[in-house]
Amino acid sequence: xxxxxxxxxxxxxxxxxxxxxxxxxxxxxxxxxxxxxxxxxxxxxxxxxxxxxxxxxxxxxxxxxxxxxxxxxxxxxxxxxxxxxxxxxxxxxxxxxxxxxxxxxxxxxxxxxxxxxxxxxxxxxxxxxxxxxxxxxxxxxxxxxxxxxxxxxxxxxxxxxxxxxxxxxxxxxxxxxxxxxxxxxxxxxxxxxxxxxxxxxxxxxxxxxxxxxxxxxxxxxxxxxxxxxx
Numbered sequence: 001x002x003x004x005x006x007x008x009x010x011x012x013x014x015x016x017x018x019x020x021x022x023x024x025x026x027x028x029x030x031x032x033x034x035x036x037x038x039x040x041x042x043x044x045x046x047x048x049x050x051x052x053x054x055x056x057x058x059x060x061x062x063x064x065x066x067x068x069x070x071x072x073x074x075x076x077x078x079x080x081x082x083x084x085x086x087x088x089x090x091x092x093x094x095x096x097x098x099x100x101x102x103x104x105x106x107x108x109x110x111x112x113x114x115x116x117x118x119x120x121x122x123x124x125x126x127x128x129x130x131x132x133x134x135x136x137x138x139x140x141x142x143x144x145x146x147x148x149x150x151x152x153x154x155x156x157x158x159x160x161x162x163x164x165x166x167x168x169x170x171x172x173x174x175x176x177x178x179x180x181x182x183x184x185x186x187x188x189x190x191x192x193x194x195x196x197x198x199x200x201x202x203x204x205x206x207x208x209x210x211x212x213x214x215x216x217x218x219x220x221x222x223x224x225x226x227x228x229x230x
Contacts (some may be wrong), residue, residue, distance in 0.1 A: 011091050013066035015099035017058050021070055022103025022182050023110070029189035030111045041190060042168060052163030052218070059155035066157075066181035071176040071210035072096055073136055074143065080212060084110035087100035108186065119184050119191030123171060128196070129203040136207035138165065139175045144215035177201045 025047070062068040067084075069075045072093040078199040107117050142161050146154040146202030165173030174180045174192070180201050184194045192200065 001210040007088060007091065010066040010088070011095045012194045013062045014069060014092050015095040017062040017066070017068055017100075018070045018096045018099035018178055019103035019106065020058055021051075021054060022179065023104075023106045025051050025179065026104050026183070026186050026188060026190045030107065030113065030190045033189040044172065048166035049164045050174075051166070053160075055162055056155045056159035058094040059158060063155065066092075070096060070105070070178070070208045072178055073176060073204050074140065076205065076218045077140055077144070078209050079211075090220045096166035096178040097181055100178040104186045108188075113188065116187060117191075118226045119187045119193050121187070121191040121196075122193045123196040123200070129199045132174060132203040133207035134199045135165045135171065135173035135175040136204040137211045139173075140211035142214060144211065145219065148219070152176055154187060160197065167175040171200070174200055175204060175207075177204055180204070 028050030029043070032043035032050075032090045035041040036046070058070070058150065059068040062070075067078075068157075069092055075084065075089045075092045078084045079086055082084070084092070105115050107113075108117065138217070139158070139161060142157050143154060146157060162173060162175070165175065177200075180192060180197050183190050183192050183198045
């Protein structure tokens with residue numbers, strides 16, 4: 001964990017970082033859809049590039065404060081690895097979810113959308129759930145693989161991976177339970193129907209746990225310093 005062990009400061013960083021991430025995800029989705037004139041591929045490309053670029057910036061600035069998890073699945077894995085206490089992990093997850101919802105509302109306000117929304121965009125099926133497992137597995141493997149070897153490269157590698165995963169996964173790579181919850185409250189390009197969210201969240205945690213197990217086998221003697229993420 002960061003040298004600065006002020007939990008309030010760390011929680012604020014997690015909430016603010018996750019809020020800005022969701023403002024980027026939802027806001028770029030709205031902008032992309034409005035400017036793409038019905039071309040979904042262009043809208044998705046804009047959404048992916050903005051999200052990946054935003055992640056690089058957010059992880060870089062918030063990493064030294066909180067580790068820049070921005071993701072309950074990442075926090076769970078680090079708690080299992082005893083890199084964060086159970087109490088702090090619960091606080092992180094709460095801050096991430098609250099921040100994510102505030103970020104969605106911020107995006108709505110910027111684009112003159114109704115603040116309170118519920119998504120009607122169904123993302124159902126085995127393939128969608130499996131995609132989320134794969135997306136989150138890859139994300140955690142990159143994060144854990146960087147720890148102790150190339151930690152300074154984590155922001156760029158995470159940003160690049162998420163940009164790619166928008167395109168190679170059928171689900172467009174939510175890879176984050178807090179993101180999934182918040183996006184269920186946005187009936188925009190980036191939304192997900194609340195009924196579809198539980199499958200995504202379960203599969204995200206399963207993918208994260210699988211990555212943690214594999215990382216422990218691949219890199220058994222690695223140092224475990226601060227770990228960054230989405």
